[in-house]
Amino acid sequence: MSKIRYFVQQSWLLIVSSFFFGLLIAATNYALSAKIEWNKTEKFNLLTSALLPGAKPELATQVEIDSIGGKKEKVNIYKAVTKTGGCIGWSFNATGPGFQDEIELVVAVDKNFRKIAGFNVLASNETPGFGDHIKDDYYQDQFKSVPVDVLKLVKTGDPKKIDSEIVAITGATVSSEAVVKIINNSLLQVKKQMQEKGLISNDK
């Protein structure tokens, strides 16, 4: 009994404060989570519109793919719809490990899922001046209009040549490789599942 009394005497402030601070964080999170989610969606829409000009993404379906870490991951597939109602492509999130932290990408493809329309970075913490060049046009442009297939990272080559060979960023091979790996991992899995669902035609 005296031990319990001693414990309470010593730690009551810590217990009460933990409860109070927990409540404070929960209340702040409750008040701001809707706005944070809205910001994320807004950024996704903005990036998709930049990759597929003139279109607005609309949630079409959800598929489950194997992540790079081997776990099952749910991916939302968005249909890029123009003002007249026509579909000009598809976009989805693709995530995987980068050099320092997880890289979250938005990948866009054409309406038949035959060519990559491009990718953009939704969230990353790559090294400033090196790895964060994955956000630059000269690296991202290499992915535009490339046929949907397994991409390969090369250290030397012509970045302007549009093919499945992606030229790595000097001084940031790990980040360049991470992007290629993330896109490779999700692209064919998403395509296969969309074909199974009848959202796109079967190539064969």
Place this chain on the structure above:
Amino acid sequence: MTNKSDTKAGLYKETLIAGLWRENPVLRLVLGMCPTLAVTAAVKPALTMGLSVVFVLVCSNIVVSLMRNLLKPHLRILMFTLTIATFVTIADLFLKAYLPRMSETLGPYVPLIIVNCIIICRAEACASKNTLSVSIIDAVGMGAGFTLVLCVLASVRELLSTGKVFEMQLMPDAFVPWAAMSMPVGAFLTLGLMLGLVNLITKRTR
């Protein structure tokens, strides 16, 4: 009565100025080096980091000062960390909600304010031993001193690496940007020169 209020006003003034110059957290105490070096490539992120630290510093000093008589000596660091972590989480959520782009630019450095030595140092050295008013003034002085140094450092680096300050073009078109200034080497060089300059001024004015 007048004498007492004069002493109080003198103490407040002394506390405020200490953070700005005599005990400046970056230039004199050499604390909080991680954000000082990491987020000073441009003025905007530096200012946001500085203001986030001011918010956390003021809030944690208020809480620590209010419960200073209840603190058990062996549990005090735990209480400080708990208090700081709460306000840093709130600041992080606030930035994610209202300044999402800035939150992305600052990346992990906002959550890392939890382990910023300046805040725990002020909780231990000032707030846990002083009244609420002194603790608040100390937090404002230290926070302002930290923000000011970060902004000066960032101005120099942004100017030399892009020719701009606060995204406004200041250098002539002929200016060739020094890319190295936006990289870690630029942060170390500028901070080193600033510390040297402050030491020189202190030596001369002594």
